[in-house]
Amino acid sequence: MSKHFTKSSNDWLIKEKNFASEKQGLYESLFTLGNGYLGVRGSLEENPHGSNRGVFIAGIFDKSEGYVPELVKAPGWVDVAIWLGERKVAVDTCKVLRHERILDLKKGTLHRLTKFKTPEGKILQLETRRVVFSHQVRGALIDFTITPFNFTGEIKVYSGLNGEVTNAGYFPRERVKHLTLVRMSRSDDHIYLEMQARDNKTRIAMAATTVFNNAPLVANRVNRIFGEKVTQLITFKAEKNKSYNFTKWIATYTSREGYERQLEAATTDLLRDMVYEGVEACLSHHLKEREKQWGQIDIGIKGDQKAQLGLRFNLYHLLIAKPHHDPTVSVGAKFLTGEGYRGHVFWDTEIFMLPFYIYNYPDEAKRLLMYRYYTMEKALQNAAELGYQGAKFAWESADSGLEMTPSYGLREDGSKVKIFTGEEEHHIVSDVVYGINNYINATGDNDFLYKYGAEMIFQTARFWLSRVEKRRGRYEIRKVIGPDEFHEHVDNNAFTNYLVIWNLELAVRLYNRMKKHVPDILKELVAKLKLKEDEVERMQVISKTLLFPYDQKTDLIEQFEGYFSLKDFKAGKPDKNGLPLFPKGIDESKLERTQLLKQADVVLLLYLFLDRFSPEVKKKNYRYYEARTMHKSSLSPCIYALMGLETGDHHSAYKYFLKTAYLDLVDANKNAADGIHAAATGGAWMSVIHGFAGMKVRRGKLTFTPWLPQKWQELSFSCFWQGSWLTVVITPGSITLTVKAGRGVSVMVGEQAVDLLLGKSVKIKLK
Numbered sequence: 001m002s003k004h005f006t007k008s009s010n011d012w013l014i015k016e017k018n019f020a021s022e023k024q025g026l027y028e029s030l031f032t033l034g035n036g037y038l039g040v041r042g043s044l045e046e047n048p049h050g051s052n053r054g055v056f057i058a059g060i061f062d063k064s065e066g067y068v069p070e071l072v073k074a075p076g077w078v079d080v081a082i083w084l085g086e087r088k089v090a091v092d093t094c095k096v097l098r099h100e101r102i103l104d105l106k107k108g109t110l111h112r113l114t115k116f117k118t119p120e121g122k123i124l125q126l127e128t129r130r131v132v133f134s135h136q137v138r139g140a141l142i143d144f145t146i147t148p149f150n151f152t153g154e155i156k157v158y159s160g161l162n163g164e165v166t167n168a169g170y171f172p173r174e175r176v177k178h179l180t181l182v183r184m185s186r187s188d189d190h191i192y193l194e195m196q197a198r199d200n201k202t203r204i205a206m207a208a209t210t211v212f213n214n215a216p217l218v219a220n221r222v223n224r225i226f227g228e229k230v231t232q233l234i235t236f237k238a239e240k241n242k243s244y245n246f247t248k249w250i251a252t253y254t255s256r257e258g259y260e261r262q263l264e265a266a267t268t269d270l271l272r273d274m275v276y277e278g279v280e281a282c283l284s285h286h287l288k289e290r291e292k293q294w295g296q297i298d299i300g301i302k303g304d305q306k307a308q309l310g311l312r313f314n315l316y317h318l319l320i321a322k323p324h325h326d327p328t329v330s331v332g333a334k335f336l337t338g339e340g341y342r343g344h345v346f347w348d349t350e351i352f353m354l355p356f357y358i359y360n361y362p363d364e365a366k367r368l369l370m371y372r373y374y375t376m377e378k379a380l381q382n383a384a385e386l387g388y389q390g391a392k393f394a395w396e397s398a399d400s401g402l403e404m405t406p407s408y409g410l411r412e413d414g415s416k417v418k419i420f421t422g423e424e425e426h427h428i429v430s431d432v433v434y435g436i437n438n439y440i441n442a443t444g445d446n447d448f449l450y451k452y453g454a455e456m457i458f459q460t461a462r463f464w465l466s467r468v469e470k471r472r473g474r475y476e477i478r479k480v481i482g483p484d485e486f487h488e489h490v491d492n493n494a495f496t497n498y499l500v501i502w503n504l505e506l507a508v509r510l511y512n513r514m515k516k517h518v519p520d521i522l523k524e525l526v527a528k529l530k531l532k533e534d535e536v537e538r539m540q541v542i543s544k545t546l547l548f549p550y551d552q553k554t555d556l557i558e559q560f561e562g563y564f565s566l567k568d569f570k571a572g573k574p575d576k577n578g579l580p581l582f583p584k585g586i587d588e589s590k591l592e593r594t595q596l597l598k599q600a601d602v603v604l605l606l607y608l609f610l611d612r613f614s615p616e617v618k619k620k621n622y623r624y625y626e627a628r629t630m631h632k633s634s635l636s637p638c639i640y641a642l643m644g645l646e647t648g649d650h651h652s653a654y655k656y657f658l659k660t661a662y663l664d665l666v667d668a669n670k671n672a673a674d675g676i677h678a679a680a681t682g683g684a685w686m687s688v689i690h691g692f693a694g695m696k697v698r699r700g701k702l703t704f705t706p707w708l709p710q711k712w713q714e715l716s717f718s719c720f721w722q723g724s725w726l727t728v729v730i731t732p733g734s735i736t737l738t739v740k741a742g743r744g745v746s747v748m749v750g751e752q753a754v755d756l757l758l759g760k761s762v763k764i765k766l767k
């Protein structure tokens, strides 16, 4: 075994200690390996019954008979099946004497050890180590070792590329076939499989080979084809108590990357190159890259192992989802870890995941925003189809940006449920703009702002011009869904309206700024968009007169008009994961008649615009809405962690942080099998960096107002700010800031201005 496979220390390891069939899906999601280009679920090599394995490639969507385009399940390559005569050695065919898997977050390696006893009494151990490379995103390997303990005899290993894959589809108990076979080939040294998405003809090519590292005297390898599977069949004579070690190499390319003609050559060349380089060299490159990545993203928490490990798990998933230099893909609500939400991109990206990328990988953050820019044409179409002008980003976006939210779902009994989010959840439009502004604040990237951001800001503002209605002498926005999806078709949702006010103000400000500083660029843009001066005037008027439901007497913001007259129920007692149960006596099919909320709505608004609301307003609204929030969305607890810190509810903030960080690890929402809740991973980062470290942009300045949970002896991390890289070390009594690269910057620690020079650490006492 390569020395590179030694495991990191316990604060980097996520463990599965035995095999439980009902938890297969959960661990497949948790143990996903990836690099932003590829996501490979942590399924068992023998593909046991109940497995929902999956290999996903960023940006490959297909509809075919599906209800909406979905992220395509690519051919599987995790497949390694061991046979003893007629007996397949698998967790569902043999007695499992021992089973353990470990995901090493630091190294990005998945380790497995399973000891089987066949019904015939043969005992055999399989150890595997799997890696999806970080230095070469198209490459991966599985290292595996087979040891027979109580017998000598023939062992067969089928190690292949499996094109027999279908997606789960949208409706219950369906399968959708997205790929057709283009070509398979088998040469002496590898197998090759090429498949094509049925609608858009994108081709996926994979080449693989499995090599013996310590071949016994009697061994042979032949290639076999089974329908749409191409497999290397290795047969060897095994001796009792001897271990046999193999490496399976896999290379992937797609026609999306411009290798249309030379797809097979590119894929097989890569495979040969990797095999030639060898396991040691490839792993060493991979680990070097991973080390560099962790050097950037890691957050150290001393004194609280639970928080440390949980947080790292979330950082790991954010890291392996980081899109790889491709501005035409974004990160979906489940990353590349499962079929949940069919790989679609939601507001989760701009509000919950983007902050991590902005402060760690600003170039990738820009590419995520460019994805929205490339969907502009379809965003205009989305607006037009609803009878509006300007750009309406899709609530659920796939590859093109056309609205892909299904218009209905099916219950298990076959009855239909209408889904209104695609038609009504319009806050997405300004959530994207919020993301743009967040990126600009941290980077000062005016080039992006003028070339791409401005167009999105003007076209979204234009959407709102056509979306508002003048009633009762003021402007209103009727029939929307706010972040809290328990209530549909509501009028004047505070969250939406406030974002619109801000979006319009921003457009006007930007217009005036461009007029002054870059008149030529503005002129060109105005001509392209046919933007009229009077539209900009209307933006200003509406931003000043759009209704915002706020009660001055109580300081409470009404989530939407009429909300306070609904039946007032409070969230019930917590379940075993600390999430509230529905209160007694509630009819769960009529939640819209109550004040219960699915997820943070007004409280999220307060978080997004911290400095525009007084401490009193923040506190009162936090208290009011916290008591009524059911946290039925993974996006919710982190916002309460952040606002708990802002309003002095520190104890709850820590609890909400742990709920976010452990959401999938404890399968709190009971659906992690469908994929990791990507927004929660971003939320965990936000809770620690924007929350406990208190690092936020306030009045244009990077400001630190830390508060550490009692157990935390030290919190340390690094981050990007305006072209410089900073390291931050916080202890209960101090904060130490260092500019490690770039140039000096000025920041605030609480109310104190601090000038930082390159390379010089400044330690400040905290009160």
Ligand code: BGC
Residues within 6 Å of the ligand: 333, 341, 346, 347, 348, 483, 485, 598, 599, 632, 633, 634, 635, 679
């Ligand atoms: C939430 C949305 C979220 C979506 C995808 C839904 O349950 O209510 O806010 O965008 O999941 O994560």
